[in-house]
Amino acid sequence: MSEPEALKPFPDSEEMEISFGPQHPATHGVLRVIVKLDGERIVDAKPVIGYLHRGTEKIFERETYNGTIPHTDRMDYTAAATNNQGLVGAVEKLMGVTVPPRAAYIRMILAELQRIASHTIWLGTHALDIGAQSPFFYTFEEREKILDLFEEYCGARLTLNAMRVGGQPYDLPEGWTGRCRTFVDQLPARVAEWERLLTANRIWKLRTVGVGVISAADAIEWGLTGPPLRGSGVKWDVRKVFPYDRYDEVAFEIPTGAGGDTYDRYLVRMEEMRQSVRIVQQCLAKLPDGPVMAKVPKVIKPPKGDVYFSVEGPKGELGYYVVSDGGTNPYRLHVRPACFINLQALPEMVRGQLVADLIAVIGTLDIVLGEIDR
Amino acid sequence: MTEQDKPTAPAESAPQPPAAPKPPWEEKPVTPVPHDAREHPEVREIAAAVPDAVLEAVEFAGQVTVTAAPERLAELARACKALGYGFLVDLTAVDWQARPEGRFDVVYWVHRHADSRRLRLRVRVAEGVEVPSVTGVWKVANWMEREVFDMFGIYFADHPNLERILTWEGFSGHPLRKDFPIEGIDTGAAVYPDVFPPGGGPVAGGEGES
Numbered sequence: 001m002s003e004p005e006a007l008k009p010f011p012d013s014e015e016m017e018i019s020f021g022p023q024h025p026a027t028h029g030v031l032r033v034i035v036k037l038d039g040e041r042i043v044d045a046k047p048v049i050g051y052l053h054r055g056t057e058k059i060f061e062r063e064t065y066n067g068t069i070p071h072t073d074r075m076d077y078t079a080a081a082t083n084n085q086g087l088v089g090a091v092e093k094l095m096g097v098t099v100p101p102r103a104a105y106i107r108m109i110l111a112e113l114q115r116i117a118s119h120t121i122w123l124g125t126h127a128l129d130i131g132a133q134s135p136f137f138y139t140f141e142e143r144e145k146i147l148d149l150f151e152e153y154c155g156a157r158l159t160l161n162a163m164r165v166g167g168q169p170y171d172l173p174e175g176w177t178g179r180c181r182t183f184v185d186q187l188p189a190r191v192a193e194w195e196r197l198l199t200a201n202r203i204w205k206l207r208t209v210g211v212g213v214i215s216a217a218d219a220i221e222w223g224l225t226g227p228p229l230r231g232s233g234v235k236w237d238v239r240k241v242f243p244y245d246r247y248d249e250v251a252f253e254i255p256t257g258a259g260g261d262t263y264d265r266y267l268v269r270m271e272e273m274r275q276s277v278r279i280v281q282q283c284l285a286k287l288p289d290g291p292v293m294a295k296v297p298k299v300i301k302p303p304k305g306d307v308y309f310s311v312e313g314p315k316g317e318l319g320y321y322v323v324s325d326g327g328t329n330p331y332r333l334h335v336r337p338a339c340f341i342n343l344q345a346l347p348e349m350v351r352g353q354l355v356a357d358l359i360a361v362i363g364t365l366d367i368v369l370g371e372i373d374r
Numbered sequence: 375m376t377e378q379d380k381p382t383a384p385a386e387s388a389p390q391p392p393a394a395p396k397p398p399w400e401e402k403p404v405t406p407v408p409h410d411a412r413e414h415p416e417v418r419e420i421a422a423a424v425p426d427a428v429l430e431a432v433e434f435a436g437q438v439t440v441t442a443a444p445e446r447l448a449e450l451a452r453a454c455k456a457l458g459y460g461f462l463v464d465l466t467a468v469d470w471q472a473r474p475e476g477r478f479d480v481v482y483w484v485h486r487h488a489d490s491r492r493l494r495l496r497v498r499v500a501e502g503v504e505v506p507s508v509t510g511v512w513k514v515a516n517w518m519e520r521e522v523f524d525m526f527g528i529y530f531a532d533h534p535n536l537e538r539i540l541t542w543e544g545f546s547g548h549p550l551r552k553d554f555p556i557e558g559i560d561t562g563a564a565v566y567p568d569v570f571p572p573g574g575g576p577v578a579g580g581e582g583e584s
Binding site: 049050053055057058059061062093094095096097098099100167220221222223234236241242291294295296302303305306307308310317319321323331332334336340341344373374 | 397406435437439461463468481490494512513521540558
């Protein structure tokens with residue numbers, strides 16, 4: 001091993017290989033990491049994935065275009081709305097459909113609520129992994145309110161299946177916007193409450209500052225997207241770079257970190273929740289009237305060709321590459337999973353750190369194994 | 375929506391009196407058409423950097439695809455990196471089965487942060503032909519190439535660790551190939567032939583098992 005000598009306290013220390021997971025609560029699913037340890041230090045880590053592989057991309061090929069939407073819900077099951085948004089956006093781009101403005105705004109509201117919901121899960125479980133138990137209860141309370149809003153809109157709480165090619169299947173129910181506004185208006189105070197628990201907390205800082213550092217250049221080289229990229233100081237967000245739906249009509253900031261460590265990524269995600277609140281508030285204020293479905297044929301049959309379309313999911317850039325042969329089923333539908341690619345940088349981020357930091361880094365990457373394995 | 379029950383070809387358009395212009399979502403979708411993109415600035419840049427490597431350049435739905443021969447890929451990838459495409463967004467493959475120019479398309483989707491340009495590179499490879507690995511150019515390609523290898527059985531030359539990634543070591547077959555049955559294969563017999571007789575494995579076994 002070409003490890004620096006300083007990392008080896010005893011010249012004759014023995015390296016030990018242990019298997020972390022797949023059945024371990026801190027792996028956020030069924031992730032196995034083969035860790036090579038020298039005492040408490042990580043010499044190398046090798047993620048082993050595939051335990052949740054369901055052949056989603058193969059299943060896509062036998063479904064109609066709208067029939068693939070429920071399968072996307074089950075990839076990143078903490079962010080079904082953004083998964084739907086990416087898929088319908090890709091097919092709409094391939095067909096040249098323009099979505100009615102009201103539908104685009106409803107999509108943005110759902111996607112931003114979903115981002116907040118995903119970040120609340122991340123915060124609760126990440127803090128729980130590190131040893132702070134209380135944020136978990138507070139964050140899940142707010143997540144519950146978001147899931148209630150989803151349930152009222154489309155009947156489902158997790159696997160929403162809430163979008164269709166060409167627009168939205170339903171308009172918003174009576175009084176929904178008011179309840180949504182009540183929720184988002186009170187959320188910044190909750191976020192501030194969570195921050196009060198953690199941001200200046202000495203234990204939290206000891207466990208996160210300087211842990212899992214990745215530089216901006218390395219982050220781009222390893223293809224990181226989403227909060228892990230922004231935490232390293234790269235101001236890059238698909239919503240700004242390639243605005244989809246109506247993101248060019250709302251004002252929001254892209255928060256970035258400076259040092260690229262776990263604490264920076266924490267601050268970035270906290271700020272993202274506030275920005276999502278801002279977006280939802282603007283969407284509710286601007287919500288146009290009109291139809292929620294464009295004039296699309298009942299049988300979706302895009303032309304021959306291939307298109308890549310991506311959205312900014314809560315975890316990073318979620319892309320769909322659709323290849324059509326002119327039929328009613330996608331010839332090939334590939335997903336660019338943000339978590340899969342972010343996880344690849346894990347060994348890079350934990351090498352030379354303590355084994356306890358591995359938990360913090362897995363948490364900060366905010367991975368969902370359903371999307372990694374598909 | 376009711377008058378459009380049947381899928382229509384783009385050429386067949388209902389005669390409409392020129393009334394007030396309708397918003398685009400009430401019109402029929404305007405399907406994108408492919409254009410030749412050899413004159414695009416990004417394509418010219420690439421063509422100038424790697425002469426004679428670009429076989430074809432097509433723009434479709436605002437996205438430019440450059441097709442190249444697999445033996446020029448490594449050169450092309452390095453040129454892209456030098457031109458500022460530092461971020462490999464995606465890498466995947468498509469199985470076209472009996473296509474005469476080669477069974478598979480391997481598709482690379484690169485991004486340049488400076489001006490937010492994206493470009494798709496495509497190589498057509500026949501079955502059994504090795505594609506040069508781009509892990510030396512973009513580190514992120516490592517797992518992506520492993521996934522393509524796992525799912526399509528395309529080999530990448532000089533890949534540091536070309537192992538299966540989503541299925542397990544010892545799995546036989548490549549699931550995203552078009553000739554791989556969607557109901558799965560008898561994995562038990564493939565991995566443990568002495569335990570499970572052919573056809574008696576745990577995945578695609580006999581009655582009552584699926």
